[in-house]
Amino acid sequence: MNLSLLILIPLLTAAAVLLMRNAAQVRWVSLLGASAQLVLAFVLLFLFNQQRAAGNTAQMLFETQYNWFPSWNISFHLGVDGISVAMILLTAFVVIAGVLVSWNVTKMTKEFYFLLILLSMGAYGFFISLDLFILFFFLEIAVIPKYLLIGIWGSGKKEYAANKLALMLMGGSALVLVGLLGIYFSGKEHSFDLMKLAALNIPLQIQMICFPLLFAGFGVFTALFPLHTWVPDGHSSAPTAGSMFLAGISMKLGGYGCLRVATFLMPEGAKEYANIIIILSVIAILYGAFATMMQKDLKYINAYSSVSHCGFVLLGIGMLTKTSMTGAVMQMVSHGLMTALFFAVIGMIYERTHTRQVSEMGGLLKRMPFIGTVLFIVGLCSLGLPGLSGFVAEMTVFMGSWQHPDTFRRIATILACLSIVVTAVYILRAITKTAMGPLKEGFELLTDATWNEKLAALILIAGIIAIGIAPFWLNDLIAPGAEVIMQKLAIPK
Amino acid sequence: MPNATYIALIPLLPLAGFLMLGIFGRKYFKNTSGVIGAALLLISTVLALYTAYGYFFEYGKVDGVYQKLVPLKYTWLQFSENVSIDMGIIIDPVSVMMLVVVTFVSLMVHIYSLGYMKGDERFPTYYAFLGLFTFSMLGLVVSSNIFQIYIFWELVGVSSFLLIGYYYDKPSAVAACKKAFIVTRFADVGFLIGILILAFHSGTLDFNTLITTLTSPETEGYKSAAAASFMGVSALTWGLALVFVGGAGKSAMFPLHIWLPDAMEGPTPVSALIHAATMVVAGVFLVARLFPVFAISSPNALTMVGYVGAISALIAAIIACTQTDIKRVLAYSTMSQIGYMMFALGVSKYGGEEGLGYTASMFHLFTHAMFKALLFLGAGAVIHYIHSNEMKDMGGLRKYLPVTHITFLIACLAIAGVPPFAGFFSKEEILLAAYEHNTAIYWIALITSGLTAFYMFRLYFNIFWNAPSPLERAGGEVHGEHHGEGGFVMMMPLVLLAVGAAGAGFIPFGHFISSDGKQLNTEFHLQFSIAPVALGLAGIFIAMWMYKKQNNRPDKIAASLSSLYKAAYHKFYIDEIYTFITQKIIFNLIGRPAAWFDKNVVDGMINATGNGTKDISESIKGLQSGKVQSYAIYFLAGVIGLALLFIYWWT
Amino acid sequence: MMQPGLYHLLFISTALFFIGVYGFFTRRNLVTMLMSVELILNSVNLNFIAFNKYLWYDKMDGLFFTIFIIAIAAAEAAVAIAIIINLYRSHQSIDVENTEDLRY
């Protein structure tokens, strides 16, 4: 199939949104676009597996290439491997859910949906681009919509949060840019093309400079300690769909970049800096978890827990084993779905109770069984309950990390394991305080989820459970991709 | 070879029940859900019994040894070519026995709950949760893969969490379920790391392969595991010890037992099912599952298991003597009995006569399931009647609850180890095993058995004799009088279990279950069993002397050994210690600082850069003075400066 | 009597240049500042003439350059004077220190 469809559909949807006359039309058009995208994602998954089953072992499938700025050797080069397919599926799920939960956004509906779709387009483009230039292009496209989403439709100290987010992400992409330029000039014939660059082994000294730049740059997106501080503010002041997209999709851009660009292209650099990555990610995991314990605001709780959970992504990458990298990608997908669902639920609760303070809630299960149940499911998923996606991902990371016999990595792994207790503590604190216990007065008249909210939640839950019950399909999708990276790592200097 | 499909159905039917009732229950099966659940479980029970029959009497035994059969197994998550999580079914004596126990007790509870939970607004949810639990527990016992067992382990934990927190609007229940989950979770981390270690060295997650690798010294896996050592202890021992930590957490072994008494916040049938008969023995089951590795490759780990078990048994028994909430008493007695099973494993060796402890432990697990479930259900009937858990609200109930009274008495006799009731036989074997291998543990066990008899009958007398019945006290109609003992659905399970509690002892257990699968003939030594029985009777009589009639002897005695009594009454302050560690240390010394650090230092740095830039821009605005002449000066200065720079330095 | 050489002329022109610069920096009257600029330009003229006469006497570039500079200087002065007059209208003064509304 032609991958440009994945970019075209959002583009067309966005254009259509601008043409619509009233809010209702806007909603339905965006929903239509999002569902089309979801269908497309599944078609892609199907065709991809078909190709693989047919024995097509090329690293990238469905490659398409258009010349673009030939004088710089920039070409619009698209292609997917298992990892990208997984990420695309994730995006499609989150997008449609996000469109659904923001059904009753009344303020500047058109602009809101326009930006949402634009943001999703950036994500799709990022995941399928095999040319570092367009990869960067899409990476940055996604920033400004976030800024506006938070700044216009956000709550709390939104301007501050929006600024912080935009500037920190831009800072990240600035580092990425420099790293990319470094790679660009590393070869004889200058090129941004991922596959070409992968073919030529980038000189060591350039790897030493560019790997940290790229990793830190992408790390900003995926909340690499200590560059994570945009996460709590950004997530908590964003509108519901905004938070879902931020945590569900854009944080994954970073992880994907770390894996696909930094680690894949510069294995030596990765080996060199692996320990630092591991240390930072373990810090992020534990410290994020402990910081979460102290939060009072549901959104802050989820934001900080995202820091902790994305730590697993970086840990998986830093461990540099096939299993751990597979786990990292799984964790990206799982965390994407999970956190999107979590934010969706928080949004639903907030719309009804008009508070996000854990202390001001209680007994919601009585008045809104559906939302309460979803809250339980997502909470259990986030603390890694088997049968839900979180467990699979984290266990895979652990298994992969443990494959190193050296004590340092062992200890890192054990520390990471300990975090699941802390996670249990804060998650249970949050959900028991809100959903259980006696019903707070004033909440007697709360209503349960509406159809669109239910649909959104169910879609995401479906994803979570599909991974939790039958992880093998995701594993089979991702593992070969990780395998390729491992082969690149295996090549001696 | 057994037919996998119907064995698979045993756990899957409850799962079906869970899904059906969980999703549609509230809408469609408001009242029928109980029956549906019970019916489904009845089927699985029958299947389980059929399986047991088939295994033990038809295909299980190959030239005198019970085989470990794996009729079903498919790869769930592949890590590397031979390391993978498989979903499978393993059929061996232990798992079959557990299948029977779990399904049977669970069925009893399902039926009992029909009456007990009648009219509860979340009736379907309750049965859904029961279904979920049963499914997870059954999945756990048939796991053929150590990671599979971990998966169901967690599921069991969460269903117990859900059931403890079933009355979710009761703050104490919420606190209890949270506590239960977190404590067991903490233990599970140990389990997880243990799995990682064992899997790394044995290079597999499959039980059979893992056990064979780690028990045969010539394999690479064994060598590496024995060679690699951390803090002077071999990796293998670490692995097993950590796995046992997981087991200890679930089985409420000291010092991870604190969640069990609070778990009694759940509905009483649930306590009977989960926190007495089935889930809490998962730890014992786990150790039994890995028993060859423990026994052959790492005796130290096994010894640890023994002592932990013994200590837990004793402490629990002491505490049980002082509690006044009847369910808590039962909870502690459960802990104590599980302690028995644990140290029975701990003192056992692998194979032949030496393996007596293993058989005994399993035997006790079996019998205990019967009478402890019975006790809880009986207590449930009492509570159902009185609407209180407190002994002081009870007394003289024998008139009002005859069936409960008799069955309860049988159970008490069984647990007290009075012949010919079930408890007697299993306990005998345990004590025998302990006596043969570890005297210290033997004495502890002996004392404990005396205490057991005492506190059980303290309970019994306090409920059914002692004070004038509430009727007299209330001087009129007792609340709950009108619905009597709760009718057939609640009595039938009691009776069935009572039969079990009375008769289970006569099963020649050694013939079926032994450490190495070979038949083990346990002969009965009269002279040996005198001491424990005597102690037991003594305990009973003391209890009778103290509690049969209302009097002030208990208070006197309590006063006389006040400090011990107080300590025991406060459960030796273990809860307080935990609270201190979590609240004061972890929250205050780690959580808050982390949050503060993030807010002020990390975030502060980021903001500082921003504000710093602003300040600089503010401070240099004088450059743009608006004086055209100063502009010119800067101009010329720039020219000359650059000129000098490049003429003199840069070249 | 000795002939003045290139370096004498360059010295004078440089001196002239810096005098002009100095005047431009210090005078407060706009017209005077303008005059100082003219000094600078004239120093340049002197340079060109000198170089042309002593170093590259075979070509006339320097001379032409000077002529053009003079012409341009005139034009510049014209516009400048016009602006200054206009400034006087609005400011009622041609003191450079009164023209600091636009700053920072």
Add this chain to the structure above:
Amino acid sequence: MNEMLTLMKPELVLTGIIFLLLFIKLGKGMKNETLLLLIQVLLLLNFISGFFFNAEGTLFGGMYQTTGLMVLQKNILNLGVYLISLLFADWFKKSEHMPEFFMLMLSALLGMFFLISSGNLLMFFLALELSTIPVAAMANFDLEKRRSSEAGMKMILSSAFSSGILLFGTSLIYGATGTISFAEIPFHLNGSPLQILALVFLFSAFAFKLSIVPFHLWTADVYEGSPVATTAFLSVISKGAVAFIFMATLYKVFQPMQAIWYNLIMILAVATMVIGNLFALRQQNIKRFLAFSSIAQVGFILVGISSNSTDGTTSVVYFILIYIFSNLAAFGVAAAIAAKANRENIDDYKGLYQSNPFLSWVLALALFSLAGIPPTAGFFGKLFLLTAGASKGSYLFIIIAALNMIISLYYYLRVVRSVFMDKNDLPMEKIQIEPSAKLALIICSAGIILVGLLSWIYDYIQNLV
């Protein structure tokens, strides 16, 4: 003769227009509207004709030279002036001295054309003056405004001073090499101290026009004081022209001293970006704000120039083209608001989106393009400048540049924020935009979006280089 006609076509046409205006003015005159329309049409024609019958060659013994690239550069400037004539239509129509203004502006443009084509220091000097002096008069065009006259004064005095320095440098070069023709100078350059001095003196003049730190100080004041049209012209057209010739001079004339001016540019580029950004941070007046932002932009242009390669040339020309669209769009919006609502402060823009979505979106586009955010063309422009600069492999330089993009993003977002997010109790009323201004804004927006995405534009430039 006819060779002259073909080679000097743009200049001749422009001169024609200027004289036409002169005659019309001297004659009985004409209504502003019609005259403006006439001018617009003529400029458009000149722009279009710029793509046809071009030739390459030199005139007057190499004093005047022209190549395809130069014609293109002239055309870009021409386009810019055309857009200006559209954008500020209502201001032109109001002023009773419109023809004079255009005479001045066009003669300045003519000066720039000659500047681009100059092949000789004398020619260069004349052209530079021709492109400077009229602008000073334009700066003072709001005759009754204090600030306007102050701006004019600052402009003329500082430029006079800088041309003094320039000439001194020129004289030194002449002294050192004995020639004033660009073609011959390189053969006599050997990096002797005198020549370095001369280079720096010459450099300073460019720096002055490009407003490179520390020669930039006049910029903000003049921009703020002058009428918007002049500011736009200064910040876009004259910057562009000087950037072109600057690059040409460095690459061709001073190629032998490449090592020196590379470092020179690196230092100044960093200084320019940093200072420009730091000052832009705290500006309130939109014109002054844009002035400093344009200084920062020049810093990026320098990064591109520093590459000293055809890529550099291409990306600079490309960037200037984009920059014209972006900056003119910004100025156009500012002018429309200033003219109608008489607001020039960024805080006055609060809640603009509520009343004027069109202006807001155009402004946002322009600012994003200036900040280099995809998919606007600015992203490509900046990225290519940086890529060209990075070819020299001095990472620190590039990192500083990249980090400066963040600062600049901050203050561009400040405007976006007050336009889109901030509440305003007395929001601006709906503003009626001149049709021609609207057209110009649409052209600019189209340019901002398309110039980047349509890569053939870049290739077209590349082929001319």
